[in-house]
Every structure is written in C-alpha cells, then in structure tokens.
Amino acid sequence: MANETTAPAKPISSNDLPWEEWSDIPRFSVRYKHLTRAAVGTDYHVGVIIEELEPGRQSAPAHYHMLEEEHVYILDGTVTARIGAERYEMKAGDYVCFPAGQKAGHCLVNTGDAPCRYVIVGEKNPNEVAVYTDTRKVSIRALGRTILDLAATRGYWDGEETGLPPGVAPPAEPVTPETPVVPKPPISEAAVEWRDGVPGRERFGGRFKHLTRAAVGDGYHVGVVIESPAPGKRLWPTHYHMLEEEHALVLEGRVTLILGDERHEMTAGDYVCFPAGQTVGHSFVNSGPGPCRTLMIGERNPNEVCVYPDSNKMAVDALRRRDGIFDMSGGGATGTARRADPSPPPPAQPPK
Numbered sequence: 460m461a462n463e464t465t466a467p468a469k470p471i472s473s474n475d476l477p478w479e480e481w482s483d484i485p486r487f488s489v490r491y492k493h494l495t496r497a498a499v500g501t502d503y504h505v506g507v508i509i510e511e512l513e514p515g516r517q518s519a520p521a522h523y524h525m526l527e528e529e530h531v532y533i534l535d536g537t538v539t540a541r542i543g544a545e546r547y548e549m550k551a552g553d554y555v556c557f558p559a560g561q562k563a564g565h566c567l568v569n570t571g572d573a574p575c576r577y578v579i580v581g582e583k584n585p586n587e588v589a590v591y592t593d594t595r596k597v598s599i600r601a602l603g604r605t606i607l608d609l610a611a612t613r614g615y616w617d618g619e620e621t622g623l624p625p626g627v628a629p630p631a632e633p634v635t636p637e638t639p640v641v642p643k644p645p646i647s648e649a650a651v652e653w654r655d656g657v658p659g660r661e662r663f664g665g666r667f668k669h670l671t672r673a674a675v676g677d678g679y680h681v682g683v684v685i686e687s688p689a690p691g692k693r694l695w696p697t698h699y700h701m702l703e704e705e706h707a708l709v710l711e712g713r714v715t716l717i718l719g720d721e722r723h724e725m726t727a728g729d730y731v732c733f734p735a736g737q738t739v740g741h742s743f744v745n746s747g748p749g750p751c752r753t754l755m756i757g758e759r760n761p762n763e764v765c766v767y768p769d770s771n772k773m774a775v776d777a778l779r780r781r782d783g784i785f786d787m788s789g790g791g792a793t794g795t796a797r798r799a800d801p802s803p804p805p806p807a808q809p810p811k
Contacts, residue, residue, distance in 0.1 A: 467739040468499045470716060470723050470731040473509055473708070487517050494730045495706065504704040504735065504758055505681055506583055511576045512538060512569045521564030522591045527582040528680040529557040530671070531567065532648075532754060534710075536575030539568045542642045554670045555645035559680060563642040564592030578708065580756055582680060646674045648685060656694040663696075664689040665745065667755075669810050684755045684810050688714070688745040697740035697769045703758040705733040707743065712751025717742045740768040 476497055482488035491510045495503050512518055521541060531540070533553045540547045540555055543563030549555070557565050559582075569575050589598040595609040616629040623629065651673045657663040665688035671679050688694045697717055707716075708730045716723040716731060719739040724746065725731070733741055735758070745751045762777040771787045 465734075465737065467718050467721075467737055467741075468732050468734060469718075470725050470729050471498050473728045473730055478511070487519060488513070489516060489518055494708070495732055498730060498732045499734060502734075503732065504583060505706065505756065506581050507706050507708065507730065507732070507756060508579045508581075509534070509576065510579055511574050512567060513574050514569050514572050516569050518567040520591050521566045521593045522589050523557065523562055523564055524559055525588040525590070526559050526584045527587050527589075528559045529565075529582075530578075530580040530681065530683050530756075531555050531557075532578045532580075532670070532683065534576045534578060536569075536573055537571045538575040538577065539570050540645055541566050541568060542644065543640065545642065545644070547645050549645050552648040553645050554648060554674060554683065556643055556671055556674045556679065556683070558643065558675055558678070561642055562590070562637075562640050564590075565642075578754065580681060580683065580706075643675045646670065651685075653687075656688070660692075662692060663694065664692040665694045667694060667810060672810075680759055682755075682757050682759055682810060684757070685710075686743070686753045686755050687750055688743060690745050690748060690750075693717075693742050693744045695742060696767050697742040698765050698767050699733065699738055699740050700735055700757075701764040701766070702735050702760040703763050703765075704735045705741075705758070706756040707731050707733075708754040708756075710752040710754055712745065712749060713747035714751050714753060715744045715746040717744065738766070740766075 471494070473492055473494055476492045476494070478490045478492060480488065480490045489510050489512050491508050494507045494509065496506070510518065531549075531554065533549050533551050535551045537548060537550045540549050542555075542557075542565045547555075567575075567577070585600060587600040590596070590609070591598070597607050597609050599605045599607065614629070615632055621629055648668065648670065651668040651670060653666040653668055656665045656667060665686070667687065668685040670683045670685065672682070686694055709725050709727050711727055714725050716725055718741050723731075743753060760776070764776070765774040766787075767773070773785050773787050775783045775785065
C-alpha cells in the first residue's frame with residue numbers, strides 16, 4: 460500500500476511503451492503492453508493491459524477464474540468472445556465482464572482479417588484458482604501455479620490410515636450438484652445510458668456510463684466506467700482512496716490530471732494508476748475544447764475510506780449509511796471527527 464512518504468504515481472503514455480510478446484505457442488500468441496506494471500511496478504491490486512490479437516489467434520486457452528474478476532473493452536477491430544458454449548462478435552466500444560466464479564470457459568478468438576486491440580482488466584489474487592475447460596485442468600497459484608488434471612480426483616480418505624476393518628470403505632462423500640451457469644454476455648457501450656454527474660455546479664459537470672453495472676448488475680469486484688466531464692469542468696471533487704485502487708485510461712480528448720499540487724496534461728492513450736493509500740488527491744478536468752472520454756477502473760471495497768482533501772471531508776463506506784461523510788477538521792483531543800454540515804446535499808462520489 461502507498462503511504463504519505465511515497466511519491467504519487469505519474470501518468471504514462473501507452474504509445475511510448477514497447478510491445479511485449481507471449482508467443483511460445485503459435486496458436487495462442489498475443490502481444491501486449493502491461494500499463495499498470497509500467498506505471499507502478501508489481502505491487503498492484505488490479506492489472507490494466509492493452510493486448511493486440513492477430514487474425515487466426517486465440518488470446519488464451521478457454522478458462523474461468525474462481526477468485527479473480529476479468530473485464531475486456533474493445534478499442535479497435537473485431538473479435539469473437541467465446542463464453543461457455545456461446546459465441547459473441549465484439550467490436551470497438553463493446554465490453555464484457557467475466558465475474559469470479561462464473562463457471563463458463565472464456566477466451567477471445569480473432570476470426571477476422573485484421574488485428575484486434577483491446578483493454579483487459581484483471582484482479583491479482585495470490586490464491587487464485589483457474590480452471591481450463593477444454594482440457595479439464597486446474598491451476599492453483601498458491602502452490603506455485605501448479606497445474607493438475609481435474610479427472611485425477613481422489614476421495615478425502617484415500618491413502619489414509621482410517622482404522623476401519625480391512626475391506627470396509629469410509630462413508631461415501633456427499634455430491635453437490637452443479638448449478639446451471641448462465642454466463643453474462645457482452646454489451647455495447649452505445650447501448651448504455653449516460654448518467655449526469657453533478658448538474659448545475661459551476662466547477663463540476665459532465666456525464667458517465669457504468670459499463671460493469673449495466674453488464675452484470677451490482678455483484679462485481681471492479682467497476683469499469685466511461686467518464687466524460689464537460690469542457691472546463693470535472694465530474695468529482697479531488698479525492699483519494701485508502702483501500703481501493705483506481706486507474707484511468709484516456710480514450711478521447713484532452714484532460715488535465717490534478718494530482719496534489721501537480722498538473723499533468725493527458726491525451727488519448729495516456730494512463731495513470733492511483734494506488735490504494737496514496738494520500739494525494741486526484742481529479743480530472745476536461746481541458747480541451749470538446750468532448751473527452753476516460754475509461755475509469757476502480758476496485759469496490761465495502762470498507763472503503765475516501766478522503767476529500769480540498770474540503771477536509773472523509774466518506775466512510777463501512778458505516779453502511781448514505782450520510783456517512785464527516786468533517787475531519789474538528790473533534791477535540793481524541794481526534795474524533797464530527798459529521799459535516801448536513802444542510803447542503805452531500806457531494807457526489809465517483810461511481811465504482
């Protein structure tokens with residue numbers, strides 16, 4: 460986790476990063492730019508990667524994750540998303556979420572005649588278990604990415620000295636029937652309705668689309684949102700997160716990143732990561748003459764604490780109350796915060 464002594468992570472340009480290749484096996488070759496690793500190193504919660512898949516190639520063996528959630532947003536070209544037994548054609552602006560525990564193998568296959576480029580977002584869980592559905596294998600990261608044959612199952616008491624008389628088998632183990640899986644299909648960004656941010660404010664204005672909520676409802680780990688502040692305005696007050704990691708990839712237009720006392724101009728292809736616990740406020744202003752679009756990616760932690768340094772407020776999600784925003788300036792010797800003046804409406808919080 461970042462802290463007060465850590466310099467804030469700066470934006471980088473994806474256009475300046477060299478392509479890396481995963482090409483040991485010809486059918487599954489892909490080239491990629493790991494934006495998060497380039498920006499903050501290996502200490503991150505969620506990885507954001509741009510991948511390019513050539514015609515006739517498959518992104519990975521069909522698989523699903525038990526603990527990690529995965530997302531794909533198409534930048535350009537076309538690709539076929541395989542999800543279980545279904546096939547879906549995806550194009551620029553389409554999005555799909557693969558929820559953790561959705562037991563339907565997924566992968567991308569480029570069946571067209573031109574490369575397809577997309578953003579892939581995935582959680583990083585040291586205890587991840589991934590199942591490869593075509594070949595009936597399971598990968599267990601906590602054991603050093605050990606890959607086992609799913610068909611080579613054994614009973615719980617197999618090989619143990621049970622103390623039972625010879626020839627007497629242990630009690631049969633209960634079998635839990637599999638629940639039928641209804642995978643979540645891709646959606647089109649164009650089909651998701653815009654929502655207003657904070658209308659009628661001098662400094663704040665614009666709109667956003669919550670792709671993840673539109674695709675899978677409320678049961679997700681990471682939110683993927685298209686944000687579009689109005690020219691000269693921003694959507695949200697300057698803030699930082701204590702538990703949730705946040706990422707931004709500019710898709711269109713020009714924005715100015717407010718990062719504490721620093722200002723950074725960002726254009727299409729630029730990326731920044733805000734590590735959890737990095738106690739430097741951030742916000743984006745549309746500094747161009749026209750529309751801008753930024754792909755915002757944020758973790759969702761029910762115990763999140765979000766700090767608004769400009770107004771000295773703190774939002775405490777763990778309280779499970781809509782008015783859980785507190786003034787950090789008072790409270791006496793114990794440092795107990797008092798609730799902010801309830802008369803104005805509480806400031807909008809970034810969607811997640």
